[in-house]
Amino acid sequence: MRLLVTGAAGFIGSHFTRYWLGEHPADTVVALDALTYRGTETNLTDIRDRITFVHADIADGVAVERTLADHGIETVVNFAAESHNSLAVLDPARFFRTNVLGTQSLLESCLRAGVKRVHHISTCEVYGDLPLDADEAFTEESPYRPRTPYNASKAGADHAVRSYHETFGLPVTITNCANNYGPNQFPENVLPLFTTRALDGEPLPVYASKHNRREWIHAVDHCRAIDAVLQRGRIGQTYHVGTGLEASVEQIADLVLDELGLPGSLKKTVPDRPGHDRRYLLDAGKIRRELGWQPQVSFDTGVRETIRWYADNRAWWEPLRDRSPVNESAWATKS
Numbered sequence: 001m002r003l004l005v006t007g008a009a010g011f012i013g014s015h016f017t018r019y020w021l022g023e024h025p026a027d028t029v030v031a032l033d034a035l036t037y038r039g040t041e042t043n044l045t046d047i048r049d050r051i052t053f054v055h056a057d058i059a060d061g062v063a064v065e066r067t068l069a070d071h072g073i074e075t076v077v078n079f080a081a082e083s084h085n086s087l088a089v090l091d092p093a094r095f096f097r098t099n100v101l102g103t104q105s106l107l108e109s110c111l112r113a114g115v116k117r118v119h120h121i122s123t124c125e126v127y128g129d130l131p132l133d134a135d136e137a138f139t140e141e142s143p144y145r146p147r148t149p150y151n152a153s154k155a156g157a158d159h160a161v162r163s164y165h166e167t168f169g170l171p172v173t174i175t176n177c178a179n180n181y182g183p184n185q186f187p188e189n190v191l192p193l194f195t196t197r198a199l200d201g202e203p204l205p206v207y208a209s210k211h212n213r214r215e216w217i218h219a220v221d222h223c224r225a226i227d228a229v230l231q232r233g234r235i236g237q238t239y240h241v242g243t244g245l246e247a248s249v250e251q252i253a254d255l256v257l258d259e260l261g262l263p264g265s266l267k268k269t270v271p272d273r274p275g276h277d278r279r280y281l282l283d284a285g286k287i288r289r290e291l292g293w294q295p296q297v298s299f300d301t302g303v304r305e306t307i308r309w310y311a312d313n314r315a316w317w318e319p320l321r322d323r324s325p326v327n328e329s330a331w332a333t334k335s
Contacts, residue, residue, distance in 0.1 A: 001024065001074055002028045002072050003029050003074070004030045004032060004068065004073045005020070005029065006058050007033055007081060008033050008053075008079070009039035009044055010033065010039045010079060013033070013080075014044055014184060015219040015220060015222075016077065017044065017051065018044075019224070020227070021050055029051045030052045030067060030071050031054070032053075033053075033054075034057040034080070037324065038083075054067050058080045059102040059106075064106060075117040078119065078121060082153070083150065085125075086188075086326045087326050089149070090325075095150055099154055099157045100153050100160065103160050107161065107170060119230055120172060121175060124179075124281075125150065125151040126146055126155040127145060127146075130278065132212070134279070137281040138176075140238045140286060144159075158174060171236075173230075173233045175226060175287075176238065176241065176282060178214070178243060179215060179216050180218070181216055181302065182220065182302070183306060195311070196310060196321060198256050203267070206268065207249055207271075211250065214248075214279075214280055215246050217245075218302040220297060221243070221297050225287060226241075228287065228291040232292075234290075239284075240284045241293075242281070242283070243284070243295045259303075259307045260311070
């Protein structure tokens, strides 16, 4: 297979690129990334000699079509997205430009080039949120009810992907995933944020709604699920990728402090951001029944190994920490 991975220098995209080379060593892999503040080629250093790297934006139709043609790309896996909810509160336009218009441009390029398969990575957040005391989970048939600019931009991207399948016959699949964690995640996300701050003896900013919960999945388990969909998934279908394992932001903070042997007094309560969702949970029964996928990394083991990775790889995250444009208290004064 000749594969193009977009957003390949980001967190999950780099894990997938590395995973695919390990599982499918005979395949040709082209990695495309715009190298925004969250994307860094250092995520691909160990596999740089096994891939072709293209520095481009998915919204640049000329560059994307040239890449597809030059490398005879058969399959595209689209991770490229603006993804930090807090930044979306401060600069929503960049999310709609990349996630909606960028995805549409990518789809058009794939259609023109005759790509045989496009797989699009979505999120549980397109469905809105669930009450903390709810028994139900989101299914592939749940209505879209996004509550933040990021969520809405990802919902728009999903609709664009489906429209190119229904209208033009582009062969697509979509996966909606739970919260990912693992090594190489940009240090503004909650687990690396808490870990890097704890390592420097700084307070861990826990939102006032500290009992809000998320479903968690290790990035490598997510990669395995995408592989299963590409190999055995039905064209035009959506598959949920979740573990059923939930943890609150306070539980994440407690795990970090416990693993590093630090006191609970490092937790500091901060105001919630606008539109802070209460709870996400995906029903992943479809991918388990149809494709036989199961998560393999236990939450406690995976999280603790991730915390230790950050402790051992300060040289990776220290140069990135000041690249984030987000001031987590900025929305308090945003009119």
